[in-house]
Structures are given as C-alpha cells and as structure tokens.
Amino acid sequence: xxxxxxxxxxxxxxxxxxxxxxxxxxxxxxxxxxxxxxxxxxxxxxxxxxxxxxxxxxxxxxxxxxxxxxxxxxxxxxxxxxxxxxxxxxxxxxxxxxxxxxxxxxxxxxxxxxxxxxxxxxxxxxxxxxxxxxxxxxxxxxxxxxxxxxxxxxxxxxxxxxxxxxxxxxxxxxxxxxxxxxxxxxxxxxxxxxxxxxxxxxxxxxxxxxxxxxxxxxxxxxxxxxxxxxxxxxxxxxxxxxxxxxxxxxxxxxxxxxxxxxxxxxxxxxxxxxxxxxxxxxxxxxxxxxxxxxxxxxxxxxxxxxxxxxxxxxxxxxxxxxxxxxxxxxxxxxxxxxxxxxxxxxxxxxxxxxxxxxxxxxxxxxxxxxxxxxxxxxxxxxxxxxxxxxxxxxxxxxxxxxxxxxxxxxxxxxxxxxxxxxxxxxxxxxxxxxxxxxxxxxxxxxxxxxxxxxxxxxxxxxxxxxxxxxxxxxxxxxxxxxxxxxxxxxxxxxxxxxxxxxxxxxxxxxxxxxxxxxxxxxxxxxxxxxxxxxxxxxxxxxxxxxxxxxxxxxxxxxxxxxxxxxxxxxxxxxxxxxxxxxxxxxxxxxxxxxxxxxxxxxxxxxxxxxxxxxxxxxxxxxxxxxxxxxxxxxxxxxxxxxxxxxxxxxxxxxxxxxxxxxxxxxxxxxxxxxxxxxxxxxxxxxxxxxxxxxxxxxxxxxxxxxxxxxxxxxxxxxxxxxxxxxxxxxxxxxxxxxxxxxxxxx
Ligand code: GLC
Numbered sequence: 203x204x205x206x207x208x209x210x211x212x213x214x215x216x217x218x219x220x221x222x223x224x225x226x227x228x229x230x231x232x233x234x235x236x237x238x239x240x241x242x243x244x245x246x247x248x249x250x251x252x253x254x255x256x257x258x259x260x261x262x263x264x265x266x267x268x269x270x271x272x273x274x275x276x277x278x279x280x281x282x283x284x285x286x287x288x289x290x291x292x293x294x295x296x297x298x299x300x301x302x303x304x305x306x307x308x309x310x311x312x313x314x315x316x317x318x319x320x321x322x323x324x325x326x327x328x329x330x331x332x333x334x335x336x337x338x339x340x341x342x343x344x345x346x347x348x349x350x351x352x353x354x355x356x357x358x359x360x361x362x363x364x365x366x367x368x369x370x371x372x373x374x375x376x377x378x379x380x381x382x383x384x385x386x387x388x389x390x391x392x393x394x395x396x397x398x399x400x401x402x403x404x405x406x407x408x409x410x411x412x413x414x415x416x417x418x419x420x421x422x423x424x425x426x427x428x429x430x431x432x433x434x435x436x437x438x439x440x441x442x443x444x445x446x447x448x449x450x451x452x453x454x455x456x457x458x459x460x461x462x463x464x465x466x467x468x469x470x471x472x473x474x475x476x477x478x479x480x481x482x483x484x485x486x487x488x489x490x491x492x493x494x495x496x497x498x499x500x501x502x503x504x505x506x507x508x509x510x511x512x513x514x515x516x517x518x519x520x521x522x523x524x525x526x527x528x529x530x531x532x533x534x535x536x537x538x539x540x541x542x543x544x545x546x547x548x549x550x551x552x553x554x555x556x557x558x559x560x561x562x563x564x565x566x567x568x569x570x571x572x573x574x575x576x577x578x579x580x581x582x583x584x585x586x587x588x589x590x591x592x593x594x595x596x597x598x599x600x601x602x603x604x605x606x607x608x609x610x611x612x613x614x615x616x617x618x619x620x621x622x623x624x625x626x627x628x629x630x631x632x633x634x635x636x637x638x639x640x641x642x643x644x645x646x647x648x649x650x651x652x653x654x655x656x657x658x659x660x661x662x663x664x665x666x667x668x669x670x671x672x673x674x675x676x677x678x679x680x681x682x683x684x685x686x687x688x689x690x691x692x693x694x695x696x697x698x699x700x701x702x703x704x705x706x707x708x709x710x711x712x713x714x715x716x717x718x719x720x721x722x723x724x725x726x727x728x729x730x731x732x733x734x735x736x737x738x739x740x741x742x743x744x745x746x747x748x749x750x751x752x753x754x755x756x757x758x759x760x761x762x763x764x765x766x767x768x769x770x771x772x773x774x775x776x777x778x779x780x781x782x783x784x785x786x787x788x789x790x791x792x793x794x795x796x797x798x799x800x801x802x803x804x805x806x807x808x809x810x811x812x813x814x815x816x817x818x819x820x821x822x823x824x825x826x827x828x829x830x831x832x833x834x835x836x837x838x839x840x841x842x843x844x845x846x847x848x849x850x851x852x853x854x855x856x857x858x859x860x861x862x863x864x865x866x867x868x869x870x871x872x873x874x875x876x877x878x879x880x881x882x883x884x885x886x887x888x889x890x891x892x893x894x895x896x897x898x899x900x901x902x903x904x905x906x907x908x909x910x911x912x913x914x915x916x917x918x919x920x921x922x923x924x925x926x927x928x929x930x931x932x933x934x935x936x937x938x939x940x941x942x943x944x945x946x947x948x
Contacts, residue, residue, distance in 0.1 A: 236560045240553055243565075246308055249545065252552045253534045255284035255310065258491060258525045261298070264288040264636075266317060266702075267494030267526060281306040282531060284555060285313035285523065287361070290322075290637055295356025296572035303568045311559060311568035315359035318398075318409065319378060319634035320344070322351035324586040324759050325643070327597045328632035328700075328736055329364065331755030333380040334777040334827070335596035336869040336893050338393040344593050345397025347586045349409040354580040355637070356572045358562050360409045361458060363394035365445035366418075369793040371784065372425025374704030377633055377736030377756075379420065381780030382793045382824060384441050385888045388448035395452040403455070404563035406570050407580075413449035415460030415493055417475055418442040422462060425790065427705045431462040436881070436916045438464070447484060455488040455558050459521065461496050468503045470496040471512070476520030489522040489554035497527040509533065514542050522551035582642065587760055594757040594764030596867075599777035600750075600828040607728045607750035609771030609830060610688055616659040618686035619647050620679045620722065621693045622668045622715065623734045629668075629694075632736060632756030633701025642759055646692050646732060649762025653770055661686060668696050669713040676721055688728040690769065691719055697756060700736025709740045709787050716743060723747055732765060738783040745783075745821050753777070771830065776867035776893070778827035778936065782820045789816060794824035794937035795884035825871050825888070825936035831898065832861040833868045835941045838933050844946045847924055851907035852945060856933040858894065859901035869893045872906045873939060875930040880918040886937060906933075910947060 234242075244252075259274045260266070266288060277283040278301045289295055295314050302312045320326045326344040327335075335341065345363070352360060367387050368376040380390040391413065400408035418438055422429040433442070446457070457480065459469040469475055470492045480486045500512045513529035514537050524530040537543045563570055580586075600608070610617070623629060627643040644652075651660050665679035666672060683689050693715040698704060710716070720743070723729050730750040733739065734757075744751055752775070757764050767773040784792045803818045804810040812818055841853035858870055872890035876883040890906045908931075910924040917923050926948050932939040 240556045252548050254282045255552050255555050256523050257283045257531045258285040258523050259283050260287050261289035278302050279305050287315040290316050290355050292356045292572040292574045292577040299568050311564035314357050316357050317634055317636050318348050318352045318360035319362045321348045323581040324590050325631040325635050325638040326590050327594050327757045328377050330377050331597040333780040334599050337596050340593040342393040342397040345394045349398045350407045351581050353407045353571050354577040361412045364414050365391040366420035367442050368420035369791045370425035371709050371738040372705050374700040377700035383888050384444045387445040391445040391449040392452040395449050395454045403561045410455040412456040412458050413446050413454045414458035416457045419460035419462050425705050427703050428461045431464050450484050450486050457490045459492045468500045471500050471515040471519050473519040491523040492521055492525045494525050495527040497524050497529045517543050522554050591760035591763050594760050595767050595773040597777050598768050598775050599753040600775040602751040604749050610769050612770050614687050616686045618661045618682040618689045620665045621691040622664050623692035629697045630761040632697045644762035646762045646765050649766035653766040665718045666714050673714050683722055683725050689722050690730045692732040694734035738781050740786045742785050774830045774864045774866035778825050778869045782824050783822040785816050785821045792820055795887050797882050798885050823937045829866045830864045831866045834859045834861055835934050838941045838943050840945050846948050847910040851909045854906040857903045860896035862898040865897045867895050873932040877928045
C-alpha cells in the first residue's frame with residue numbers, strides 16, 4: 203500500500219511541477235508575441251489570481267500615505283497581490299520576488315514600484331528646481347541616472363514624472379513638477395518619461411514611468427493639498443492635460459489618478475478622464491493605478507456610500523490597479539459574482555498589467571533587477587555625482603546681483619557663511635528624496651570650503667533656526683560678519699515644508715530668517731543671500747535690498763559644490779524661473795499667461811483691474827533669471843508676414859549677443875499673443891525656447907519655427923482649432939520680453 207501511496211504522491215508532485223514548468227515555459231518562450239504570452243498566462247488564472255494582479259500594497263519600508271497594513275508577505279504568498287511599492291534594494295526585492303515566483307501556484311512575478319522622483323541614491327535637484335535649468339537633455343539624463351540606480355536596486359517602476367501644472371505656490375506639491383507653463387511642462391514630461399523608460403524596458407537599467415497625478419491636481423482650491431478642483435473643461439484641456447498627453451505620446455506605461463475631484467467626480471471614479479479621454483481619445487494601452495487609497499477616499503468625497511461601491515465605480519471608470527486601498531482585494535470577487543462588474547472588464551485590466559510585466563522581461567527573468575553586485579557598482583557612481591552637480595548648477599537662478607556682488611573672488615581672505623541652511627545636509631535633498639542618503643550630501647559650507655581651500659578663512663554660524671523666534675544667534679553672526687570681507691547667508695524652508703500635505707498659507711521666509719538677513723545687510727558688507735526652498739516665496743524686502751540673491755531650490759546630493767561653482771564664477775548662472783514669484787500671497791494665483799480682462803490695469807484710471815496695496819506685476823516673472831553677463835536681443839524677423847494654416851512652418855529669427863564679461867548660457871524664449879479669438883486668449887503664451895551657449899562677445903542668430911498647429915486652442919464650440927488673425931511674437935529673456943514683431947495667419 204505504501205508503495206502505491208508513494209507513486210500517487212510522486213505523480214501529483216510531478217504534475218504540479220510539470221504544470222508550472224509548462225506554464226513557465228509558456229511565459230518564458232521569447233519567440234512568441236507578448237499578447238500570446240499574456241493569453242497563455244491568463245488562461246491559467248482564476249478570478250482570484252486576476253484580482254491579485256490588480257492589487258498594489260506598500261511594504262513597511264517607507265510610509266507615503268495614511269495607512270499601512272501588516273501581512274503583505276502573506277498576501278504575496280497567497281497570490282493576492284501583484285505589485286509592491288516602498289520596497290527596494292536588490293536583496294530585499296529578490297526575497298519578495300522569490301516568494302511570488304517560487305511559492306505561489308502560478309509564479310507570476312511581482313512589480314516593484316517606488317517614488318524615484320529626483321534620483322534614487324544620487325539625488326538630483328527637486329523637479330521644480332531642475333525645470334529652472336530649461337535643459338531638456340540634462341533633465342532626461344537625470345531621470346536616466348535615477349533609473350539606472352533604481353533598476354539596480356530591484357525596482358521596475360517609478361511613480362514619476364509628476365506632470366501637474368501648478369500656479370499656486372501655497373500648494374506644497376508645486377515642488378514636484380515643472381512649474382506653471384503648459385508648453386514647458388509638456389516638453390519636460392517627455393524628457394523625464396524618456397529618461398526613466400530609456401529605449402528598451404526589458405533592459406536592466408530602465409523603469410516604467412508613471413504620469414501623475416491625473417488630472418488637474420495642481421488646481422486645488424486655495425493651494426490646499428487634496429482640496430476640490432473646479433475648473434472648466436477648456437482650462438482642463440488647454441492648461442492641465444497637455445503634459446499628460448505629451449507623456450502618453452512619449453510612451454509612458456502607467457498613469458496615476460489624482461486625489462481631487464474634477465467636474466464633481468473624484469479622478470479615481472471618473473470615466474471621463476480614465477476611459478473617454480485616456481483610452482478613447484488618446485489610445486493609451488498601459489495601466490492606470492490609483493493614488494494611495496484614493497478609491498476608499500471616494501466615500502469621504504461623498505460620491506459612494508462604502509468601499510465596495512467605490513471599487514465598482516473605479517473599476518467601471520477604468521482603474522486597473524488599486525494602490526493600498528484593498529478595495530479590489532476585498533470586494534471585486536463579490537462584485538463579479540453579483541454581476542455589478544464584468545469578468546471582461548477585469549480581464550482588460552489584468553491584460554494591461556501582465557503586458558507590462560512581459561515588457562519589463564520579468565517573465566523571462568524575474569530576478570533581472572535584483573543583482574547586488576550591479577547595485578553596488580551603479581549607486582553613487584562618480585559620473586552620476588558629476589551629472590547631479592552639472593544639472594544642479596544649471597538649476598540655480600540669479601535673481602539679483604547689485605554692483606556685481608557676484609561672482610565672489612577666490613582670493614577672498616575671510617568669508618562668513620551664515621544661516622540655518624548653510625551647513626545643513628538633510629534639507630538639501632528636498633521632499634520625495636526616497637532612498638536618498640542626506641549624509642552623502644555636500645552642504646553649502648563644505649562646497650565653499652572645498653572650493654576655496656585651506657588658505658581662506660571660512661567662518662560659520664547658523665545665526666538662527668529655520669523656524670522659531672529665537673534671535674540670540676544674531677550676535678555671533680554679526681560678530682563673524684564684522685571680521686569677514688563678504689557674507690553668504692543661506693535661508694529658506696525645510697524640506698518638509700513643500701511636497702505632499704505641505705501647503706502653506708503664508709509663503710514668506712519662516713521664523714526670523716529675514717531679520718537675520720536684514721541685520722547682515724545693515725553691516726554694509728557684500729551679502730549674498732542663498733535661498734533653499736521648494737516653492738516660490740514672497741520675499742519683497744530681499745528682492746529689493748539683497749546685494750545678491752540666488753534661488754537654489756533643494757539641489758540634491760551635490761548642492762554645495764554646485765552653489766560654490768556659481769558663487770565663485772566657475773559657472774555662470776543660467777537658470778530661469780518656471781513659476782512666477784508673487785510679491786505677496788494676496789496676489790495668488792498669479793501667472794504670466796493670464797487673460798487681459800475688459801479693464802486691464804491703468805494707473806491713471808481707478809476703474810481698472812488692480813489692487814489698492816500692491817502692483818499687478820509679480821516680484822519675479824515666469825522665465826526670469828539673470829546671468830553674470832548681459833545678453834542683447836535684436837533683429838527679430840519672420841520669413842513672411844502672412845502664413846496659412848496649411849503652409850510650411852513660419853521661420854522666426856532673432857540675434858542674441860553676449861555682451862560679456864563672461865561666457866555663458868541663455869534661455870531664449872519665444873512667446874505668442876493671439877490678438878483676437880472666438881474666446882478670450884492669454885496675454886502671452888510660451889511657444890518655444892532654446893538654451894544656447896555664447897562666449898563673451900559672441901552672437902548667434904537663432905531660428906524658431908511656428909505652425910498653425912502651434913496656435914490652436916479650444917474655440918467657442920470647444921473645437922481644437924487655429925483661427926485666422928493677427929499674432930504678436932515676442933523673443934527674449936523672460937515672459938516680459940519687449941522685442942516684438944507680428945504676423946498674420948490666414
Ligand atoms: C502618495 C502621493 C503619490 C505617490 C504615492 C505612493 O500619496 O500622492 O505621488 O506616488 O502616494 O507613494
């Protein structure tokens with residue numbers, strides 16, 4: 203009897219193994235087209251297996267949202283979760299992957315996601331900072347390096363780029379995007395998607411990217427995070443959707459829904475956004491993941507009564523994967539059995555998810571991204587640190603430089619480096635710095651000391667904290683200032699004052715920092731104010747009185763070296779603001795491409811659009827940034843004064859000269875004004891830019907092209923079209939560029 207039992211048991215074990223082998227074989231047959239390989243896996247799946255693939259849980263390695271749950275390892279083992287986020291390193295993810303591949307019935311590999319927003323270990327400037335470089339190549343390279351390091355650490359998927367247009371500096375997440383302009387935001391979205399995804403997702407150094415937060419999250423009322431969004435469909439389509447469309451055209455493989463409602467429906471339940479626009483209009487074939495428990499939060503929104511109804515609404519709207527909400531995990535099976543959702547719809551989502559796992563090569567080699575030796579070799583590679591320093595330099599915006607205070611001389615004998623952010627390392631890597639190690643960051647103080655060497659006396663004291671009213675440190679700061687030839691003072695925000703759930707109603711410098719700067723300026727010595735912040739700040743006094751003012755954002759691992767390069771003239775600053783700096787929060791929202799109104803401001807006429815207590819103009823406009831050199835713009839011309847909707851592109855040329863005294867880069871910007879439209883049109887819109895390098899004294903004639911497509915907008919009938927008429931063109935150094943010419947579109 204025992205023998206027969208043995209034979210019976212052995213044959214069962216053999217069958218299971220064969221079954222899996224057969225199954226594995228199907229999955230790993232590289233010759234077959236992906237769709238067939240997806241079919242071969244789906245045929246083996248139960249409805250429970252399918253629901254597992256539509257479930258994303260966080261590991262307990264990081265907390266990026268309001269809930270955490272125990273037992274995600276057990277869920278993996280039970281085949282009830284198809285993706286894990288906030289887990290990383292090659293070793294750890296290999297262990298979790300082993301459970302999925304070797305301890306579950308089907309062995310479907312896990313997808314590992316993480317917020318690799320501006321670097322994995324080598325941290326780059328926060329995205330708003332990087333965007334100020336206007337260097338698309340450098341931003342693509344930054345994302346590329348982030349992917350190389352993250353993919354070496356067991357990751358397949360980054361929840362980036364964040365492509366939300368933001369016009370309200372009270373909103374902390376303005377830090378994570380590319381500023382206020384749609385055209386620039388779309389170009390940067392393309393660059394970042396290409397950087398993360400590279401040219402082959404199955405390579406071991408690429409990540410799938412995620413366009414987030416879809417959509418219009420940046421339009422949160424009053425700049426208060428997670429607040430309602432109430433905009434017209436025209437504003438949605440003209441201002442907020444184009445960067446998402448650009449990401450989709452660049453081949454982004456996933457979208458993430460936003461927390462906010464739009465047109466009265468939360469994005470995670472919006473069929474208009476997730477199916478009508480994303481699938482039917484744009485033809486997106488990747489998958490849609492929700493933001494953190496945003497399905498459950500539809501109960502708070504008051505659009506569903508409970509999580510089960512929320513799961514039904516989301517699935518039928520077009521959500522493929524539930525991040526951390528466990529609503530698909532808990533209710534999808536019941537909903538299928540009750541006929542409230544169809545298996546066909548479930549299969550659609552599972553197919554989208556499996557397709558991407560095949561594209562990543564996970565079925566060919568589930569452990570491809572978990573090689574500890576490769577991880578050691580790639581993380582913090584010297585060329586990565588150099589690239590981080592390069593884009594950090596390029597992200598710095600020179601806002602003021604009276605009497606050529608900057609660049610400072612390297613022959614200086616005594617320099618005072620003051621302020622709560624001067625020696626700080628933690629804040630430098632900003633918000634969403636994921637696995638970044640701030641102890642590897644180069645502080646401003648260290649960057650300056652390295653630059654100047656041991657022969658120069660560099661004195662340091664904080665002077666005050668970032669927050670609080672304690673001024674007892676001023677005395678020591680002033681004492682150091684007295685003995686120094688010049689003073690560098692670093693002030694701003696802490697990293698957690700921007701990013702998620704970090705809106706501020708008061709966007710001035712926190713604490714007593716401005717008073718410290720005033721006291722230092724009062725010494726009459728040359729004072730360079732270095733700002734470190736994640737949003738535009740209201741700094742009217744600094745803007746009018748600081749001898750020199752540098753906007754350095756949070757520049758990441760190489761911050762200190764990058765700022766020192768600019769301070770001492772080894773790099774001529776070239777950054778330009780991608781978001782308007784208001785004079786005070788009362789002006790907000792304020793952005794350059796606003797409408798003219800029927801009563802444009804006229805100082806001679808009371809009854810025009812203005813404030814009693816502040817000008818309409820911002821402190822610093824979109825596109826603004828100084829250089830150590832002066833650039834001259836001339837000879838703005840077009841190759842014809844009339845062009846047609848079907849004619850060849852209009853050529854716009856302009857000569858730019860570097861009047862010196864330094865070699866330098868300039869971001870030459872092209873703006874267009876549609877004088878008359880069937881609906882009111884912005885006073886100007888960015889339609890092109892070129893970042894150029896000119897040696898001292900050198901000039902270059904640039905050519906931009908414009909087509910009728912570039913002039914399209916949603917007309918009175920919401921039709922995307924270009925209308926004949928007169929257009930004013932402006933080319934210059936910022937959104938107030940005066941040099942102009944005009945053309946007629948017929
Ligand atoms: C957060 C953020 C989102 C992030 C996600 C995962 O709530 O809104 O940007 O990617 O959760 O951490």
